[in-house]
Amino acid sequence: MIVRERPSPLRLFFVLRGTILPRVLPQVLGVAALSCAVVWASRRSAALHLPSASPAPLSLLAIALSIFLGFRNNACYDRWWEARKAWGALLIELRSLARDAIALLDDGGGEEPAAGRQLARRLVHRNIAFAYALVGHLRGQDLGEAISRFVEEPERGRVLASRNRPDALLRESARELASFRRDGRIADIPWQALGERLHSLSGVLAACERIRFTPLPFSYTILLHRTAYLFCLLLPFGLVDVLGWMTPVLAAAVAYTFFGLDALGDELEDPFGEAPNDLPLMALARTAEIGLLEALGEPLPEPLRPHDFILP
Amino acid sequence: MIVRERPSPLRLFFVLRGTILPRVLPQVLGVAALSCAVVWASRRSAALHLPSASPAPLSLLAIALSIFLGFRNNACYDRWWEARKAWGALLIELRSLARDAIALLDDGGGEEPAAGRQLARRLVHRNIAFAYALVGHLRGQDLGEAISRFVEEPERGRVLASRNRPDALLRESARELASFRRDGRIADIPWQALGERLHSLSGVLAACERIRFTPLPFSYTILLHRTAYLFCLLLPFGLVDVLGWMTPVLAAAVAYTFFGLDALGDELEDPFGEAPNDLPLMALARTAEIGLLEALGEPLPEPLRPHDFILP
């Protein structure tokens, strides 16, 4: 995620880092070059020109393209925001689970409070591991080291060997809670309350998998890409008679807008990647780690800081 | 579902597989042919031409058509995404049910852990069958073989004979859980927790049936189809005076966009079919199968791979 103050109007046109411009510059320059060629040719030969009065025919295409790009961008933004919501729910559930586990187990161990404290600590540590395992699952990274810091053998081996590590961690927690319940360490109702948290974490996992592994329908994306290209290639022909040598300027501006929004949609479509506009999963996992360790009263790491305006 | 890297701009125009182009090619070519005829005729006789200055009258229709197609596509995409969400919820509930059933029954059987393990295994296997039965229910396929792998007689017979197999499987699970509860194998609160999962699976089933068996209102679809055809048939008459022999190019581009979006909406409207853009139900069911078998510690099948870019 890009963390940056909005630039002043003057500097607005010169900011590159974190903007979509570098990605679409080739296409924009291509349209500008085509426009120059069209203007030059039209000045040479009158045989090439398209309309003689207005770019109105193109506006038929422009309206449709704007509306559909708008809907697609909306859908992509919704995915991005839903992904952020899933990570927000992750924070909620992790904090509630830690809060309840510590309150219930820590002081409630009867004759052996230290043992209860150990159990709560293990449960909370496993949840920190869940956050990192989810980052790894969604980004296709290993992050085995971060997981190992919070999970001990032999559980560590089982988790690292699983095809779906976050799900394996949830299973370990469920097994432990069930054994607490069987041992009478925890009553039915608190067991149910903690189980609800695990169920919600399962929901976070599935929501993230859904967004990560189901892109927008391929045909939809391709159709809009093609229409955007078609439109921008026809644009200079439509503008040349009206605008003359101003054609490249306006054509490039229009191409920048349309290609930029198209590319932005691509970036938001998969919000779990490592592109500049993607969600800062590592920073969110670190936030979760800090909150849970503070609840345990253990030493806290520093929050992640943006590097070159980008939070990883 | 089409699983494919986005093609480079150059190849963008030549990709056919997984795009909407093959479906709308006849109509696009028809509009192009009509345009050629109109241009040819207008060159011959001045009596036929429509406007003398601009395609502005058509833009009245184009604006309305764009907006309404946009809304319809939005509605169809929402159906598609809601269907995917229902299958995501299916994964959540199946995993949670398996997690809890194994944790509760497996070690909690008291004197006979092996018996508890058998019960949990049967419950989990039935849930795998539920996923396949739902695929069959939504696609109008039999899939009796896949169901039979995970359900034993005499239950198998009852399920296969039912008109609504997924619902029959849920009833079997409910009956089994109620008998566990009566036998004291499972306490009230865990029984309630597992029952909530069955209730949610019932919700997934009803959501899928809703999307599958209630299309968009027929009149809505027909009205937009008709307007799209009307517009594209009038288009060449509106453009011919302004564009001359460029008319077929622009008319075909516009027709491609409008017919393409119309056809895409049709495809997304029923997300459970077997068209290329439909949801990969078989692959999702396989994912569920893998996750549940891993939870049981049983041998895992391979995930389904896309074949010719298409995941079934």
Place this chain on the structure above:
Amino acid sequence: MIVRERPSPLRLFFVLRGTILPRVLPQVLGVAALSCAVVWASRRSAALHLPSASPAPLSLLAIALSIFLGFRNNACYDRWWEARKAWGALLIELRSLARDAIALLDDGGGEEPAAGRQLARRLVHRNIAFAYALVGHLRGQDLGEAISRFVEEPERGRVLASRNRPDALLRESARELASFRRDGRIADIPWQALGERLHSLSGVLAACERIRFTPLPFSYTILLHRTAYLFCLLLPFGLVDVLGWMTPVLAAAVAYTFFGLDALGDELEDPFGEAPNDLPLMALARTAEIGLLEALGEPLPEPLRPHDFILP
């Protein structure tokens, strides 16, 4: 609900049944007639004509009208889909209630399983009656015969005399469940689970009442109707100079689109009626009946079939 294959492009223009055309034909023909009169008059006298160059002034109105009609149609479609969701939730709750009631009461009656089975049967039958009572409540029909098939005296009398029959049926179920609980037939937790189902059915009832008895704000509807009429009446004057004798064709096409979408919104606004595009409440109630009777193992009626493409 109209159940019909999409017609081929050729037949598309000749389908009448289930489309909006019959409803808006008078207005469309009126606009065409007005256009003819305007063209004829403008050929006669030059004093009458509106613009001399383009229909641009009308496009100011067309843009606004398209956007607002689009939003209104969206709102109406959302009502329609929300109504379908409410009926989907009805299926979920009825099935879950039947599933749990049978599993809990049937075998759990201790010394008298037959008595428990009777109780479960009565509960499930009452739920079938709930579905039919809801249809009657929403459509202003009596349907007392369908309700009477599943509810016995003296309860039948109380229900039929109530002003809100579905609510009365829920009260009967709540009373019966409370007496089961008092008799020790059902423990607290299962009582709570079944009570949650009744609460959700109450939610379905209130959601349906909300959609049924609260139309879109009257002023909104009237404002859009008036703008649509104003626009279509001004249309021929705007087009006549540009299009000549093509004016009636385009004016009728535009009028068809705008009046059609306006009329379609009216039809979707109240999704519980008996118009062709309304929801097939009787068929949905029959689906519920079949599912519940199958759960009881009783003989099943046939599902309703579409008659003349329309499912009641």
Place this chain on the structure above:
Amino acid sequence: MIVRERPSPLRLFFVLRGTILPRVLPQVLGVAALSCAVVWASRRSAALHLPSASPAPLSLLAIALSIFLGFRNNACYDRWWEARKAWGALLIELRSLARDAIALLDDGGGEEPAAGRQLARRLVHRNIAFAYALVGHLRGQDLGEAISRFVEEPERGRVLASRNRPDALLRESARELASFRRDGRIADIPWQALGERLHSLSGVLAACERIRFTPLPFSYTILLHRTAYLFCLLLPFGLVDVLGWMTPVLAAAVAYTFFGLDALGDELEDPFGEAPNDLPLMALARTAEIGLLEALGEPLPEPLRPHDFILP
């Protein structure tokens, strides 16, 4: 709320009651008068006219204005519909609370069923008072008389003295339920079920307060008002050369549409007022009263009828 059949096309233009026309008539007439002045002046002196060919520059503003008015109207309608949903949820919760309270307390009082019946009756009456107290809270009315009919002293005094009467009524119910629970009149699980209902009523109260006391951002409203005025004041200048003496007609039609939608948004923004399009809170409260009294078997008042097409 306006309860009225849709008028026929002929009468459509003459309906005033319940439409937005009376509210925006001054502005529409103002625009028409300005248009006349502009046409008259432009005929006199050629120095005043704006464009010489088309109203295209104005269309830049018209597009933006339409889209933003569309979004604002959508937001206002969403508020209106959300408010209706909150009142729908009120009905659900009141009915469920009454159903459960009567079923649980009435017959379950052990040795003294009449006492249990009294308790249930008091609880249900207090809920009717809640509905009227909410109307008063949202409309800034007293309605102390309606509340007093259903709540007895000394509770009545406490409630009427509170700054937030609906919340005070919920507190009274919570206190009574807690005392029932302490007395063993009601077990834990039913106490929890009834408590959930109170929590949901608390949610209804907060949702209504949110909509009532947080209008749309003031700047947003002002910006759109100003743009609408700017647009309509510039309109005659843009149309005069093209339309001549038709300018006032079209300018008034456009002004009616834009001002009408703007004013309609204002009306929907606060759905709890007493304007014709606002929600019929008194009628909804009466509906709740009838339903709850029927559940108690007490004599029923008549439902409220629309007066002069308006339901209060």
Place this chain on the structure above:
Amino acid sequence: MIVRERPSPLRLFFVLRGTILPRVLPQVLGVAALSCAVVWASRRSAALHLPSASPAPLSLLAIALSIFLGFRNNACYDRWWEARKAWGALLIELRSLARDAIALLDDGGGEEPAAGRQLARRLVHRNIAFAYALVGHLRGQDLGEAISRFVEEPERGRVLASRNRPDALLRESARELASFRRDGRIADIPWQALGERLHSLSGVLAACERIRFTPLPFSYTILLHRTAYLFCLLLPFGLVDVLGWMTPVLAAAVAYTFFGLDALGDELEDPFGEAPNDLPLMALARTAEIGLLEALGEPLPEPLRPHDFILP
């Protein structure tokens, strides 16, 4: 939040306070000045002018810009409204928690009602502190004084030292509730009900953090800013030939609309700040304080009043 009656049409154009005008005035004046320069230059030399007939090419950009600004504003408004909903949920949960805690603990303390009352009071006071701590957390203010009024040592020290004070307060409440449960002061089911409230408060906290610390994607904002500037800079060139000296007027009106909506989106994007259109967090926290103190029967502070039309 701005609390102000809508001004009359006459005064509408002169209201500054609480509107977006002061923020965008420099840009609007800049566009007007540029327009004057362009008109002046075009009168001098014919070499500079852009189009010769219409501003149609610009409309291609205007449509796209309007639609995308519309979508962005919609997204920003949704954030703003979602933030308000989170604070509404805060009120719900705080009130329900106080209602249940007082009802359960106050009279239920068995031999020592006064002790139970003290416990309930401490719980409710801590919740008031939660509201103020959340304001401080979201606005980056200290507000330690407000928190200290309601939390006593040694808890006060722990909370003020925490990095996330609202979360620390929730942990304190969870610990206290767990100890009540261990001491038998509160049964399992009521403990669960109160725990659900804490969980929901945790959800409110995470929702607010999500909105506060995750702005819209930076690239999206920059792309729209750039397009808006590009459009407004090109605008005078497009209008000069058609409008002459009216160009500055219309260009300024268009610039005001587009820059205003862009700036308004910026303001709504972060609804927790102290800008005039932001949410009145202090007033909402005071509302919560009043409601909870009234529930305890303690002396009430005054609600906050708007100062210079602005509620803090």
